[in-house]
Amino acid sequence: MGAQAAGTRSRPERINFAISRRCAVACDGCYTVFGQQDPPREPFMASVCAFVALGIDALTLSGGDPLLLDDLPAWLAGFRHAGVRTIKLDTVGAGLLAPAREGAIDIETLLGAVDQLALPLDGWDNASAQHFRRGRADLHNRTVELLRQLDACARPGQLIVNTVVHAGNADHLARIAEPVLALRTLAQWNLFQYTPTDQAAAGANDRLRVGDEAFAAARVRLHQQIGELPLVRWRSIADRLGHYLLVNSDGQAWLPRADGSTCRLGCIFGREAAVLEAWATAVTEIAR
Numbered sequence: 001m002g003a004q005a006a007g008t009r010s011r012p013e014r015i016n017f018a019i020s021r022r023c024a025v026a027c028d029g030c031y032t033v034f035g036q037q038d039p040p041r042e043p044f045m046a047s048v049c050a051f052v053a054l055g056i057d058a059l060t061l062s063g064g065d066p067l068l069l070d071d072l073p074a075w076l077a078g079f080r081h082a083g084v085r086t087i088k089l090d091t092v093g094a095g096l097l098a099p100a101r102e103g104a105i106d107i108e109t110l111l112g113a114v115d116q117l118a119l120p121l122d123g124w125d126n127a128s129a130q131h132f133r134r135g136r137a138d139l140h141n142r143t144v145e146l147l148r149q150l151d152a153c154a155r156p157g158q159l160i161v162n163t164v165v166h167a168g169n170a171d172h173l174a175r176i177a178e179p180v181l182a183l184r185t186l187a188q189w190n191l192f193q194y195t196p197t198d199q200a201a202a203g204a205n206d207r208l209r210v211g212d213e214a215f216a217a218a219r220v221r222l223h224q225q226i227g228e229l230p231l232v233r234w235r236s237i238a239d240r241l242g243h244y245l246l247v248n249s250d251g252q253a254w255l256p257r258a259d260g261s262t263c264r265l266g267c268i269f270g271r272e273a274a275v276l277e278a279w280a281t282a283v284t285e286i287a288r
């Protein structure tokens with residue numbers, strides 16, 4: 001996302017289809033507003049065509065974990081066919097190392113179908129990863145191994161690593177940096193200030209919250225430890241306000257407010273221009 005301030009942008013740079021209702025991980029601080037039904041492909045593809053015609057041809061596919069979507073290759077091919085120029089896929093990567101599910105996608109096919117692939121890494125070992133991402137005791141080791149294998153096949157600039165900076169890891173970012181900065185095909189390492197959300201589990205916001213001062217201090221500390229690197233992108237809560245247009249599996253659009261509450265914009269199907277107008281109005285209000 002660019003650096004334009006909330007309130008000055010009239011449309012999102014990309015649409016984020018957070019349409020997978022399943023995830024192999026259960027994060028206490030999950031921000032996703034999950035839908036009620038599995039996503040119907042036809043209306044989503046019609047919507048993508050409409051957004052492309054309205055000038056938005058960059059798309060993020062997320063969830064949940066989009067690797068758990070039924071027939072992911074058909075979704076990705078459909079986006080291309082509809083005119084999407086840039087496809088980014090956000091995944092925790094479960095199942096990519098050893099595809100067990102029938103129809104599961106493999107690493108080479110996935111990398112061939114997307115422009116960028118983003119994975120999360122929030123800890124420096126299996127125990128510390130559990131501060132934020134729960135449900136997989138070996139998640140850290142598996143993610144580091146997956147990144148290594150992806151890095152061997154990816155194109156330069158194809159991999160993105162996302163780290164949620166929270167109260168449990170803000171003092172240890174240099175340890176997380178080690179495997180990230182070793183990646184040959186890394187496009188960027190995003191460090192996101194944890195955003196409290198009304199979707200989080202009870203108590204998670206208080207446990208994970210990292211204030212503006214603590215986030216700035218973590219940045220100074222990391223720069224002292226590893227130097228100023230152009231691939232490292234710091235994303236505070238304020239930086240990210242008004243940059244997202246998320247859509248869940250039911251086609252419902254939303255964006256987060258600064259206080260973590262969810263601003264709902266209604267269904268996109270057949271209403272793409274109206275949703276973009278509602279989005280612009282919401283962004284202006286959020287910036288006040």
Ligand code: SF4
Nearest residue numbers: 023025027030063064
């Ligand atoms: S990995 Fe992402 S989608 Fe899955 S539970 Fe965690 S925050 Fe939510």
